[in-house]
Amino acid sequence: MSQKVWLSSPHMGGTESKYVQEAFDTNWIAPLGPNVNGFEKDIELFLGGGCHAAALSSGTAGLHLALVLLGVKPGDEVICQSMTFSATANPITYVGATPVFVDSESDTWNMSPELLEEAIKDRIAKGKKPAAIIPVHLYGMPAKMPEITAIAHRYGIPVIEDAAEALGSSINGHRCGTLADVSVLSFNGNKIITTSGGGALVSKNDALVKDARFLATQARDEAPHYQHSRIGFNYRMSNLCAGVGRGQMEVLADRVAKRREVYKQYHTRLSGKAGISFCDEPAGYFSNRWLTTILIDPHVAGRTREDLRLALEAENIESRPLWKPMHLQPVFSSSPYYGNGVSDKLFANGLCLPSGSNMSDADLDRIYRVLDSMFK
Numbered sequence: 001m002s003q004k005v006w007l008s009s010p011h012m013g014g015t016e017s018k019y020v021q022e023a024f025d026t027n028w029i030a031p032l033g034p035n036v037n038g039f040e041k042d043i044e045l046f047l048g049g050g051c052h053a054a055a056l057s058s059g060t061a062g063l064h065l066a067l068v069l070l071g072v073k074p075g076d077e078v079i080c081q082s083m084t085f086s087a088t089a090n091p092i093t094y095v096g097a098t099p100v101f102v103d104s105e106s107d108t109w110n111m112s113p114e115l116l117e118e119a120i121k122d123r124i125a126k127g128k129k130p131a132a133i134i135p136v137h138l139y140g141m142p143a144k145m146p147e148i149t150a151i152a153h154r155y156g157i158p159v160i161e162d163a164a165e166a167l168g169s170s171i172n173g174h175r176c177g178t179l180a181d182v183s184v185l186s187f188n189g190n191k192i193i194t195t196s197g198g199g200a201l202v203s204k205n206d207a208l209v210k211d212a213r214f215l216a217t218q219a220r221d222e223a224p225h226y227q228h229s230r231i232g233f234n235y236r237m238s239n240l241c242a243g244v245g246r247g248q249m250e251v252l253a254d255r256v257a258k259r260r261e262v263y264k265q266y267h268t269r270l271s272g273k274a275g276i277s278f279c280d281e282p283a284g285y286f287s288n289r290w291l292t293t294i295l296i297d298p299h300v301a302g303r304t305r306e307d308l309r310l311a312l313e314a315e316n317i318e319s320r321p322l323w324k325p326m327h328l329q330p331v332f333s334s335s336p337y338y339g340n341g342v343s344d345k346l347f348a349n350g351l352c353l354p355s356g357s358n359m360s361d362a363d364l365d366r367i368y369r370v371l372d373s374m375f376k
Helices: 016-025 034-047 060-071 086-094 113-125 146-154 206-216 239-249 252-271 306-314 342-349 359-372
Strands: 052-056 075-081 098-102 132-134 161-162 181-186 199-203 277-278 294-296 348-355
Touching: 016 034, 016 239, 034 052, 034 161, 034 199, 034 239, 052 206, 060 086, 060 132, 060 161, 060 181, 060 199, 060 206, 075 086, 075 113, 086 098, 086 132, 098 113, 113 359, 132 161, 146 277, 199 206, 252 277, 252 294, 252 359, 294 306, 294 342, 306 359, 342 348
Parallel strands: 075 098, 075 132, 161 181
Antiparallel strands: 052 199, 181 199, 277 294, 294 348
């Protein structure tokens, strides 16, 4: 069988080994060190806007810390986008709060501002003003952050921006990761750049980011002995992983350009096929196109997204249905939900196509042959 084509595999740039070797040569194998400091500076320079960054062990850790730093506590409610990976919602339960899920709008497939305001009003009427709001930039497409943050400001609710999939995306030139009170990035192995495993918490509030670093290193007080006045976490990124990240940041622009080119090729190949549609960029929006996603209308195309997924799988090509919404997950079946059916349809008809920046022309040709055979 032909070599597997992955959905989104790591893509090294060449200089990662230099930074990792420096860590070995200087014996900076401990969790922190020069690479962590350098990686944080690289993130801050890329995002701009006076941001500060804390490099962490995962994006999930960043979301958990963000909730802690904003004072979310047991019994609180946090509004969360339903159309997302479970890592967005799980940290809400870590702090003892309850997720309140809000459906998507059809332009970006992200949190609906209209339903967000409906949910806020209803929770307040029920005596439960939400403690935070977590929108997500799905597959690199920015959510409608100007509308979402305006609503949040009107009701005095902080926003945690889940930009795990959106490094390099922007709205009107303002980069994702800078669009809320607190933002979180992911550098998991399948993301647009990777540190193997890792993430970052970002904010323009320097004191908040310093507090995040403190809590992420077990909240050890300044003392000659081990003393702790607050509950801490083991959430800091290792110096070795940060070395990989420093090399990856050097090729980030190239990775975004390549992913967008892959999307463009798919769009050209499939846009004339009946029953197939894409998530287009609204005016002023720029998506890193982390994953190219399509919707297949089975009544028009004569095929389902599962037909295509299985056909690709038969050729050793990985694809994946869109995220199953959180309000449909068994573990969150009792959580409040404000919906319009958009995310249900996205899950039923949507597919993520292989989008790696390291795919070869031969890989793409194999994918195209399957697409052409399915949609003549």
